[in-house]
Amino acid sequence: MKILFIGDIVGSPGRRAVKEGLPDLVNKLKIDFVVANGENAAGGFGITESISEELFALGINVLTSGNHIRDKKEAVTYIEKENRLLRPANYPPGVPGSGSIVLNTPAGDRIAVLNLSGRVYMSPMDCPFQTAQREVAALRKQAAVIIIDFHAEATSEKAAIGWMLDGEVSAVIGTHTHVQTADERILPKGTAFISDVGMTGPVDSIIGVKKEQIIQKFLNQIPTRFETAKGETVLSCVVLEVNPKTGGATSIQRIQMTFA
Secondary structure, X not given: OEEEEEXXXXXXXXXXXXXXXXXXXXXXXXXXXXXXEOOEOOOOOOOOHHHHHHHHHOOOOEEEOOOOOOOOHHHHHHHHHOOOEOOOOOXXXXXXXXXXXXXXXOOXXXXXXXXXXXXXXOOOOOOHHHHHHHHHHHHOXXXXXXXXXXXXXXXXHHHHHHHXXXXXXXXXXXXXXXXXXXXXXXXXXXXXXXXXXXXXXXOOOEOXXXXXXXXXXXXXXXXXXXXXXXXXXXXXXXXXXXXXXXXXXXXXXXXXXXXX
């Protein structure tokens, strides 16, 4: 089984990169299932119903998220009715939406996707480690293949989750920093890992935002409204090969594609 995981989609440039790049990736690499982090897909902050539907229509099977999932008001109600849009499972009890989903691939194989948020340099959340242990134990009864989006800032926290779950899940994929890391590997017991899959959005930017706005904020510390940059775009992703029977990963490949 081949699974494509697309890094944080930022605004309309990110959505354009997905539209231009995803069909070729799926066809050339024989992709069976597509996961993407979509929490920045609406103007760089949050997601809406129409944008979610747009991304699903492009061939994405599951959208994950993180700390920006509630930036757009309508997402709070939409996520209650659309179970393919996930929010971190370690949000407090009672928060709308679900942190995981189990679906079938076209070949009939079962695949689970679990969304978690880190706590280091992030908003307070329930413990992602204890949540992961509890959720993974439940999901393993439903699917051999389990993909985790760990939306976190610290590489140490991401690595710790990866090592803790080695052999228990198919992949731990880091998101949130918008910078693709070069530490992809298969851990000893068969879990694919990368600290951050990277960003899908404007190339000439600072993590997707107009450069001058970020620089000015660092210079004067005055709050300002950030806007998504324009121009050339990049699609950042990883391709996973997973045994659908055992759930063990056999390879992980980083990919970045640019579009004018």
